[in-house]
Amino acid sequence: MTNDPTRPLLAVRDLGVSFTRKGAPDVRAVDGVSFDVSPGQTVGLVGESGSGKSVTSLAVMGLLPRRNVRVDGRVIFDDDDLLTLPRERMRDIRGRDMAMVFQDPMTSLNPVVPIGVQVTEVIERHQQLSGDAADKAAAELLDRVGIPDPTRRLREYPHQLSGGMRQRALIAMALACRPRLLIADEPTTALDVTIQAQILELLKELVHDSGAALIMITHDLGVVAGLCDTVHVMYSGRVVEGAQRRELFARPRHPYTGGLLASVPRLDAARGTPLHPIPGSPTDVLAWPSGCAFAPRCHHRVDACTDGPPPLENIGGRSLRCVNPLPTTEEVPA
Amino acid sequence: MTAQPSAAGADPVPTGRDQREIDPDDVLLSVRGLQVHFPIRRGILVERQVGAVKAVDGVDLAVPRGSTVGLVGESGCGKTTFGRAVLRLVEPTGGTVTFDGTDLRELDAEQMRRQRRQMQMVFQDPMASLDPRQSVESVLTEPLRAHDIGGDHRARVRELLDVVGLPASAASRYPHEFSGGQRQRVGIARAIALEPQLIVADEPVSALDVSIQAQVVNLLEQLQDRLGLTYLVIAHDLAVVRHIADVVAVMYLGGLVEQAPSDELYATPLHPYTRALMSAVPIPDPDVEESRERILLTGDLPSPAAPPSGCRFHTRCPFRQETRCDDERPALREIRPGHTVACHWAEDIEAGRIAPRESAVVEPDVSTA
Numbered sequence: 001m002t003n004d005p006t007r008p009l010l011a012v013r014d015l016g017v018s019f020t021r022k023g024a025p026d027v028r029a030v031d032g033v034s035f036d037v038s039p040g041q042t043v044g045l046v047g048e049s050g051s052g053k054s055v056t057s058l059a060v061m062g063l064l065p066r067r068n069v070r071v072d073g074r075v076i077f078d079d080d081d082l083l084t085l086p087r088e089r090m091r092d093i094r095g096r097d098m099a100m101v102f103q104d105p106m107t108s109l110n111p112v113v114p115i116g117v118q119v120t121e122v123i124e125r126h127q128q129l130s131g132d133a134a135d136k137a138a139a140e141l142l143d144r145v146g147i148p149d150p151t152r153r154l155r156e157y158p159h160q161l162s163g164g165m166r167q168r169a170l171i172a173m174a175l176a177c178r179p180r181l182l183i184a185d186e187p188t189t190a191l192d193v194t195i196q197a198q199i200l201e202l203l204k205e206l207v208h209d210s211g212a213a214l215i216m217i218t219h220d221l222g223v224v225a226g227l228c229d230t231v232h233v234m235y236s237g238r239v240v241e242g243a244q245r246r247e248l249f250a251r252p253r254h255p256y257t258g259g260l261l262a263s264v265p266r267l268d269a270a271r272g273t274p275l276h277p278i279p280g281s282p283t284d285v286l287a288w289p290s291g292c293a294f295a296p297r298c299h300h301r302v303d304a305c306t307d308g309p310p311p312l313e314n315i316g317g318r319s320l321r322c323v324n325p326l327p328t329t330e331e332v333p334a
Numbered sequence: 335m336t337a338q339p340s341a342a343g344a345d346p347v348p349t350g351r352d353q354r355e356i357d358p359d360d361v362l363l364s365v366r367g368l369q370v371h372f373p374i375r376r377g378i379l380v381e382r383q384v385g386a387v388k389a390v391d392g393v394d395l396a397v398p399r400g401s402t403v404g405l406v407g408e409s410g411c412g413k414t415t416f417g418r419a420v421l422r423l424v425e426p427t428g429g430t431v432t433f434d435g436t437d438l439r440e441l442d443a444e445q446m447r448r449q450r451r452q453m454q455m456v457f458q459d460p461m462a463s464l465d466p467r468q469s470v471e472s473v474l475t476e477p478l479r480a481h482d483i484g485g486d487h488r489a490r491v492r493e494l495l496d497v498v499g500l501p502a503s504a505a506s507r508y509p510h511e512f513s514g515g516q517r518q519r520v521g522i523a524r525a526i527a528l529e530p531q532l533i534v535a536d537e538p539v540s541a542l543d544v545s546i547q548a549q550v551v552n553l554l555e556q557l558q559d560r561l562g563l564t565y566l567v568i569a570h571d572l573a574v575v576r577h578i579a580d581v582v583a584v585m586y587l588g589g590l591v592e593q594a595p596s597d598e599l600y601a602t603p604l605h606p607y608t609r610a611l612m613s614a615v616p617i618p619d620p621d622v623e624e625s626r627e628r629i630l631l632t633g634d635l636p637s638p639a640a641p642p643s644g645c646r647f648h649t650r651c652p653f654r655q656e657t658r659c660d661d662e663r664p665a666l667r668e669i670r671p672g673h674t675v676a677c678h679w680a681e682d683i684e685a686g687r688i689a690p691r692e693s694a695v696v697e698p699d700v701s702t703a
Binding site: 048049162164165192193194195196197198200201219220221222223224225226245246249250259260261263264265266267268269270271273274275276277278279281282283284297 | 408409513514515516543544545546547548549551552570572573574576577596597600610611612613614615616617618619620621622623624628630631634635696
């Protein structure tokens with residue numbers, strides 16, 4: 001492994017994804033997304049539905065369908081550009097060096113195949129173990145993610161496991177080959193809060209122990225606040241702001257980030273604290289080429305916002321795509 | 335694009351709400367010992383009942399007029415069934431529901447239908463609860479027709495749309511033409527069309543995008559101030575419930591475990607489940623996230639068909655004691671004025687005489703600072 005600590009493990013540069021269809025204009029789902037993930041780092045991608053966060057992760061993993069999809073830009077992992085790798089090479093990397101956990105464990109597990117077969121499949125494919133050795137490794141994995149009585153569970157089918165248990169099994173599969181990069185796409189959204197807390201704690205611990213880097217994709221700012229080193233906020237297919245976690249939460253500069261923080265009710269806020277919603281809905285977007293997509297909903301809008309697409313600029317360790325950012329001194333309304 | 339930003343943005347700038355006058359003794363909805371048991375039947379020719387899923391098992395709840403009572407709990411705790419049983423959308427198998435002095439379980443079907451004019455429901459998923467082939471105008475006039483309310487229906491529709499912050503042009507549109515937040519506004523307009531006294535809102539914002547949730551929460555609050563509505567808000571999101579409710583009741587596996595005024599519950603949660611639930615809710619603030627202690631629960635929710643003996647939470651409780659917990663079901667006791675809790679050891683836990691098992695507590699994480 002070529003682990004130069006100063007070099008990112010994953011470098012995404014100008015990633016774009018277009019969905020094409022005959023007779024209709026292309027849909028640009030992701031555009032100009034760039035970010036780095038250093039070894040062992042936890043990076044958050046935050047956005048609402050339609051912001052392009054899941055498509056970004058699928059593009060990085062090479063999991064988008066080939067038909068009617070155009071992916072451009074570069075995704076550098078180690079020394080390879082994943083977007084140009086032959087399919088076979090990509091298959092070796094996926095599952096071994098990078099793995100993914102999806103939102104809904106019921107749809108990402110095969111319902112008619114026992115858990116054990118699904119877990120050992122990964123081990124057999126990438127680690128050349130088989131038979132009893134693979135079974136033993138699978139039981140150890142389930143044990144490590146906190147599933148009690150793992151040998152019995154291996155014989156069971158997904159529907160016999162609870163939601164939290166299924167998500168643990170998926171995490172076990174993802175971590176089977178000790179990947180250096182784990183992408184978790186809304187891994188706790190389908191779960192209850194007390195189970196979510198268990199899973200987040202587990203992810204934190206496993207990532208810490210194995211030294212893997214983690215990309216956490218979520219709509220929940222609370223999840224990001226406790227977990228990620230750096231956070232990128234996406235809106236309508238582009239990153240609008242990215243910063244160190246503390247910086248971002250203490251001093252949001254993009255009006256969308258600030259608006260999100262002000263609109264979420266906080267458990268620790270006194271009752272009667274007003275919520276400041278963002279007007280409109282995520283579908284009220286402007287096409288990026290004609291200006292900032294968030295402009296129609298933005299309370300900080302100026303005329304320059306609709307003059308053309310704002311560039312992603314680097315200001316004091318923070319990336320920001322805004323022509324009229326919130327002032328640094330402004331306190332976020334809690 | 336169907337959404338007009340100006341329409342949804344019509345909300346006035348929200349300020350803190352004024353304290354409303356609520357008389358805790360003027361109870362609009364009173365529920366006593368409510369039970370909803372779903373029978374489990376076995377057998378081919380002769381069906382026998384072999385058990386029951388005790389979805390709601392003896393819940394008492396009082397909702398004072400003009401107030402908001404929040405009911406929180408995780409999936410499978412019976413909160414939705416409770417809300418539906420209150421409106422008799424599922425038939426309770428035991429207990430009483432008294433609405434404004436009327437015992438609802440005594441009413442026949444027609445009387446109950448008439449009674450529902452006073453009690454309406456807002457559902458979680460507006461896409462599923464609105465008929466896709468029905469225009470908004472038809473959605474909003476249907477309750478008026480069903481209850482033989484005369485007058486100018488078109489004018490009433492315009493008025494309703496205005497109240498929920500939608501343009502008058504929305505009347506001729508269909509549900510798919512709206513965004514999620516706007517659809518939920520239509521659902522709310524339908525619920526208030528009959529000027530009910532009580533609205534049961536089951537997860538009113540959880541299907542919406544984060545940036546939209548606050549719009550709907552604010553709308554519900556404005557409508558309450560304007561129309562004097564009483565709300566029973568059922569939700570899994572403790573932060574939303576704490577924001578909107580005067581009193582919060584926490585439900586676990588078919589029963590209430592704790593009930594208190596919203597601020598009090600947050601400041602001093604007494605039941606171990608409430609404590610675990612609160613510590614699990616993520617807060618969008620890195621400093622808070624790093625400094626707080628988390629109580630992690632082990633295992634999953636037991637089956638409501640075979641609930642644990644004694645305290646239903648004892649199988650997962652980090653404070654579980656050798657005695658009483660597993661054989662004696664704790665009743666709700668009033669420990670402070672207005673604050674009731676169903677735990678044998680609540681006083682000892684509060685005073686710190688009983689500590690949670692160490693394995694259940696995750697200390698604040700300082701390494702990542």
